[in-house]
Amino acid sequence: MKRIMIVLVGVFLVFTLSACTDLIDTSDNSMTEDELRDFIIDVINEESVDKDSYTQEELQLLIESLLPEARYDTTYDLDSFQSTVINMLADVRNGVLGVSVLTAEGGGSGSGVIYKKEGNDYYMVTNEHVVDGATSINIIYEKNGLLFEISNSNIELLGADPVTDLAVLKFSSSELFSVIPLSDSYDLQLGEFVYAIGNPLGYDYYGTVTMGVVSGLARFVNDGDFDATLLQHDAAISPGNSGGALVNINGELVGINNMKLVQDYVSGINFAIPSNTVRRVVEDLEDDGVVTRPYLGISTYATVNVCGLDYGVCVDVQPLGAAEEAGLENGDVIIGYKTQMMEEFLEVFNFNDLREAILNSSVGDEIVLRYYRNGTIYESDPATLDVHPDDR
Secondary structure (H helix, E strand, O other): OHHHHHHHHHHHHHHHOOOOEEEEEOOOOEEOHHHHHHHHHHHHHOOOOOHHHOOHHHHHHHHHHHOOOOOEEEOOOHHHHHHHHHHHHHHHHHHEEEEEEEEOOEEEEEEEEEEEEEOOEEEEEEOHHHHOOEEEEEEEEEEOOEEEEEOHHHEEEEEEEOOOOEEEEEEEOOOOOOOOOEOOHHHOOOOOEEEEEEOOOOHHHOOEEEEEEEEEEEEEEEEOOEEEEEEEEOOOOOOOOOOOEEEOOOOOEEEEEEEEOOOOOOOOOEEEEEHHHHHHHHHHHHHHOOOOOEEOOEEOOOOOOOOOOOOOEEOEEOOOOHHHHOOOOOOOEEEEEEEOOOOOOEEOOOHHHHHHHHHOOOOOOEEEEEEEEOOEEEEOOOEEOEEOHHHO
16 A cells, blocks of 8 residues: 555646646546546556556556546746846846947947946946047947937046957946846857847947847857857847847846848848856956966867867867876867866867867966876866967
């Protein structure tokens, strides 16, 4: 009898925990949960069932075979979901402002995202290409449908980095703007909802919101000075969205929009600088006005693993780098990367994963590498990231 009661409890839990399930629908009729419980008890109490001859597993299979085929109807509260998104965007939109720039050749406009506040001082991240060559920068914000300006005299360009296309502005204002928290972009998943906020085509369309999904997690782009790994998404952006926010459903910044593919036969291929890259770069720009890149000290083929594995980065170790200090040798395959701030290894499936992890680290970080050598997986000795030779 004890075995029978265990089975009953297990079956009851399956249906009790289905909080959103109203009916179990069969081809002929519908049963409430109470009716279904009675049905199972009747099965157990049938004289034709020799309960002592069945194990718990066998009795459970018998009960399942006698149950009518179930179809669960689940109700979702879409009104509540939509209200949550609307309220989130109302707050986040107040942290995405306009950036107007004058240069020797003319002028232009873009967007910027407030990521920090100290007293009346706000810190804003935007694209380097938005402020490149600026002789004057003004910040534009909206209030009650009207546009207002924060003048150049209250704005300081703390630094800009063309390699990652990021720049940091600091300005003072008594206005209450929202601060948008940065997410962990390593947690992003393909298909996750994202919202782009910015000022496409100038301020007639101030604060435009578009929606899409994450389309790609690590897209390496090299275009002139720009050389970094980006997120791909399909939330519509246009000129003027540059420097604007890409946020998740929780209102956290997952990226800074910076470019799109513009071709007659292409649609919806847009890119953003991941929030983890943003976090690491703005710290350097705030402190020093320039970005000092860390140096791992490896060379590899970007798209081919010549060591024969179908994942990881097959390396040649360069002298005087962190990889050499960590004990790696030519032909090792890096499959994991961790700094002293991380509890778990980042999985490294390809070179884009590794280069993003390095870019998101800082000079002086202590790292540990997980690597494959001669059929065995090892964890390296700790090593310290030094300054990239090009930045020395």
